[in-house]
Amino acid sequence: MSAGRLTTQQVAELLGVKVQTVYAYASRGLLSSERVPGGKGSTFDAAEVAALAAGQRRQLPRPGGGGAGGASGAGAEWPSSEPVTVRTELTLIEDGRLYYRGVDAVRFAERHRFEAAVGLLWGVGAEPGVRLVAAPELVAGLRRAGDTLPAGTRLPDRLRVAAAVAASLDPLRFDLRPENVRATGAALIAALVEALPGPWAEPSAEPGPSAEPGPSGEPVRSGESVGVGSGDSLAARLWTRLSAAPPPAGAVDCLDRALVLLADHELAVSTVAARVAASARAHPYAVVSAGLGASDGPLHGAASALAHRVLGEVLAAGDAVPVVSEYLRTGRPIPGLGHRLYPQGDPRAVALLAAVGRLPGAGPVLAAVEQLVRAAGGPRAPIAESANVDLALAAFAQLTGMAVEAGEVIFSVARTAGWLAHAMEEYQAAPLRMRARAVYTGPRPAGLG
Structure with missing residues (x-):
């Protein structure tokens, strides 16, 4: 046995659980395991085991224990010393x-x-x-x-x-x-x-x-x-x-x-909110409500509304340069450009803009999109600065005369399918596992040093 590694049996004895429970912890990402080279069984990091044991001192339930849903009480929580790993078959x-x-x-x-x-x-x-x-x-x-x-x-x-x-x-x-x-x-x-x-x-x-x-x-x-x-x-x-x-x-x-x-996009912030609700066994309507709440901000579901406005300004001015200049002067980010998960360009935007381009009268709107991208990124704008799906939605709404809110509605209706798909996965996982670990930075209570 290498230094710092423990066998499954050793982990079970240290945690006071069955061997099957150790593997259950590993399957939820609470422990990381490695197969024994050339042999059977797995080994575990001793530091991770120690952290998990420290979490157990809070009298946390064992997987599958307690009443309905595996929880042993209204305040029961799963060990949270390690980040939760979300395994998904969806996206x-x-x-x-x-x-x-x-x-x-x-x-x-x-x-x-x-x-x-x-x-x-x-x-x-x-x-x-x-x-x-x-x-x-x-x-x-x-x-x-x-x-x-x-x-x-x-x-x-x-x-x-x-x-x-x-x-x-x-x-x-x-x-x-x-x-x-x-x-x-x-x-x-x-x-x-x-x-x-x-x-x-x-x-x-x-x-x-x-x-x-x-x-x-x-x-x-x-x-x-x-x-x-x-x-x-x-x-x-x-x-x-x-x-x-x-x-x-x-x-x-x-x-x-x-x-x-737009039906799903892996663990976007609204999907995380939906999975947290499902982890607490909230019903499907509450799961969707959690997703809708998280998507209400300007950086997620409502981003298309900001893109709709800036695209409207470009269309009204007939030139993107003064519009971009004003955004830069006032320190506002230019919406609808780039996506950190797609450094080579958002494929959803490419596909949607291609479909928009086949609609009657699409020329001026697509020209405004191109002008915006070029003005924001310069004559040789990198692909990463190209239109994202929010700007593509805005182009569709502008061309068809829809309201500023249309893109957000389309996003929410579509993403409801994804939120519920993730909820169905989460309902099959251990309950109450979606809990982040807090690091307290406030004043220390009197008497605790």
């Missing part, structure tokens, strides 16, 4: 590309609707996908609640109200079995759309299912993959809540593509 970001369950999300979005992406993320498959419908009683209740809100209530705020009201109308919301979460989630996604004011226009009557290229040479995405026709898609219904005009050719398809590309 991978690697080499500048985004994958859902191993499938390239950009390529998937070219041929599948949002309903298929939901099915893929929720583990039921893109064929036939998930039908996103809400019961009439739920829709009626949400609309009654919506009618009580002030006329100027922001659309994102209506989504947060809708999630809370939908929870109050579901007495079985605490049933966390996967099949119930999927049914609840499908109704909730549809309900979020139905809770928005409207409709002002009839759903789009775009071409039906086809595997042949469309007029632009791009493939027409399959309606068969979701078990619904184009006019019944969630994107078609969402359009009527975001625009007072009938959709131009290809616009609903472009909106659908945006929903697919």
Whole structure:
């Protein structure tokens, strides 16, 4: 045995647990193990074991112990001496590309609707996908609640109200079995759309299912993959809540593509919030409410609204240079540019802007996007300074005459699918594990030295 390493049996004896419990700690990232070279079994870092033992002095429960959900009391917590490692089968970001369950999300979005992406993320498959419908009683209740809100209530705020009201109308919301979460989630996604004011226009009557290229040479995405026709898609219904005009050719398809590309993005801040809620066994509506709350800030879900405004300023001025100059003069960051996870450029933005470019009258908006990128980064702007998905959403909203809030609504409706997918994973993990370790920096209490 090398210095500083302990056998599984030694760890079990030091912690006062069974060998199976040691492996349970390792599976949750509380201990890191190494296989014994040329032999059987594993070894563990002695310092990690000592830290975990120190955490146990707080009388923490053992995995699987106690009552419902494995907790031994209302204040029970899991050991938190080590950061929690979140293992997920959902989303991978690697080499500048985004994958859902191993499938390239950009390529998937070219041929599948949002309903298929939901099915893929929720583990039921893109064929036939998930039908996103809400019961009439739920829709009626949400609309009654919506009618009580002030006329100027922001659309994102209506989504947060809708999630809370939908929870109050579901007495079985605490049933966390996967099949119930999927049914609840499908109704909730549809309900979020139905809770928005409207409709002002009839759903789009775009071409039906086809595997042949469309007029632009791009493939027409399959309606068969979701078990619904184009006019019944969630994107078609969402359009009527975001625009007072009938959709131009290809616009609903472009909106659908945006929903697919935004459905999940690994452990973004709102997804972490959703998983924390699920770790405490909060019901699906509360999980979505946690995600909506975390996405309300200007650095996440609401970032597209800032990008919408700056793009509008460029369009109004006819030149990005004075707009960028004013942002620099006042010390404001220029929204919609770059993404730290995509140093070579955001693939979601590339795909969405390509779809926007096929819509009627897209030239001036795309020119404004290019001007903004060039003015912000100079004549040879690096790819890392290129448009991100927030600016691509803003371009779509500007071109189609949607409100400043439209991008945030599209983001929230789409990401609800991802939040619930992560919740279903978290419900299968040990409860109350998502707890960060605090380092106290305040004044020391009297008598503690």
